[in-house]
Amino acid sequence: MSMLRRSGARTARLAAAAAALMILPLVGAGGLATAAPAAEQSASKVERVEGSGRQVTAYVYSASMDKTIPVKVQRPMDSSAPRPTLYLLNGAGGGEDSATWQRRTDVATFFADKNVNVVTPVGGAFSYYTDWQKDDPKLGKNKWTTFLTKELPPLINSEFKTNGVNSMAAISMTGTSVLNLAIAAPGLYKSVASYxxxxxxxxxxxxxxxxxxxxxRGGAKVENMWGAKNDAAWVANDPVVNAEKLRGTQLYISSGNGLPGAHDNLEETGGISGLANQALLGGVIEGATLICTNNLSKRLGELGIPAVVDFRPNGTHSWGYWQDDLHKSWPMLAASIGL
Incomplete structure (x- = not known):
């Protein structure tokens, strides 16, 4: 059984830094599947698959959003039998920029010897991968909860002959989304990792x-997503408030503390300006996520819901730490999907 580890000694010290988030721009980093309703299954479809070997791109038409979404798929080492699926989501840029798992981490080589389908949608920048109440003039129509929980999984299962067993991991913005997706679709994901x-x-x-x-960052109107400040949707999409609905899903949750660590160096950040951006802005953002993560950890503890909660001793809001998180969480994720 996974253990709940709590720390948070630096939380109070970082509260002031987190408050600065209101005036600073974000750093540029960034069981069996439940069946979808028949109408959604028939309207949404895989239009084509491009690529060869184990790295392919499926172009999936979403009926709910009326558009085609590229979906990166890394096939298992051995596809002779049905394999499980890890949905690995990009951050705020939705994979539409250069801040992606494929470009910033070792996911291709890390999963080269593993029997799992790794699926990463491209799109949905700044959308929180949720179903928006209204179309937005800047971001358009967003029905990502519908897409990720109802439209995409059965299509992936059919096209790539998976075994229908899923897990999900994500970073930053989508680290919030994966918790809400697990709440929205009980049983669809055996485990969830939020970095x-x-x-x-x-x-x-x-x-x-x-x-x-x-x-x-997105140039959109947040009211189009979940309504005005007092709209019930804000509470309905709060994983801390709705933590009880995560019971039964294996959880891995991590955060740094915003202080420079092993990956905050000139070589990994590309020079002085990159290091300054990562250490300062990335530090403030990670300080904020530490507070959120600590509050979720406390709530899970109060409810007696087991989780692995990893408070890294140091680290900013950046890819080197998320690669480490993926590596550290993989044994738990793998076990949950039968690997």
């Missing part, structure tokens, strides 16, 4: 974080 996500959405700090992503 440097802010699990709170209905608190003042949680709303400020979301507003920075959606409005400051």
């Amino acid at each position: 440097s996500g802010c699990a709170e959405t209905s608190t003042d700090m949680g709303r400020a974080y979301i507003k920075m992503v959606v409005e400051s």
Whole structure:
């Protein structure tokens, strides 16, 4: 059974830094599947698959959003039998920029000897991968919860002959999303890993974080997502408030503390300006996610819901730490899907 580890000695010291998030731009980093309703299954479809070997791109038409979404798929080492699937989501940029798992980490080589389908949608920048209440003039129509829980899984299962057993992992913005996706579709994911996500959405700090992503970076209107500040949707999409609904899903949750660590160096950041951006802005953002993660950890503990909670001793909001998180969480994720 996974253990709940809590730490948070630096939380109070970082509260002031987290508050600065309201005025700083975000760093540029960034069981069996449940069946979808028949109408959604028939309307959504895989239009084509491009590529060869184990690295391919499926172009999936989403009926709910009326558009085609590229989906990166890394096939298992051995495809002679049905294999499980890991949905690995990109961060705030949705994979539409250069801040992706494929470009910033070793996922291709890490999964080269593993019998799992690794699936990463491309799109949905700054959308929180949720179903928006209204179409947005900047971001358009967003029905990502519908896509990721109802439309995409049965198509992936059919096209790639999977065994229908799923897990999900994500970073930053989508570190919030994966928790809400697990809540929205009980049983669809055996396990969920959230790296440097802010699990709170209905608190003042949680709303400020979301507003920075959606409005400051995305140029959209946050009211189009979950309505006005007092709209019930903000609470309905708060994983801390709704933590009881995570019971039964194996959880891995991590955050650094915002202080420079092993991956905050000139070589990995590309020079002085990159290091300054990662250490300063990335430090503030990770300080905020530490507070969110600590609050989620406490709530899970109160409810007696087991989780692995990894408070890294140091580290900013950046890819080197997320690669480490993926490596550390993989044994738990793998075991949950039968590997």
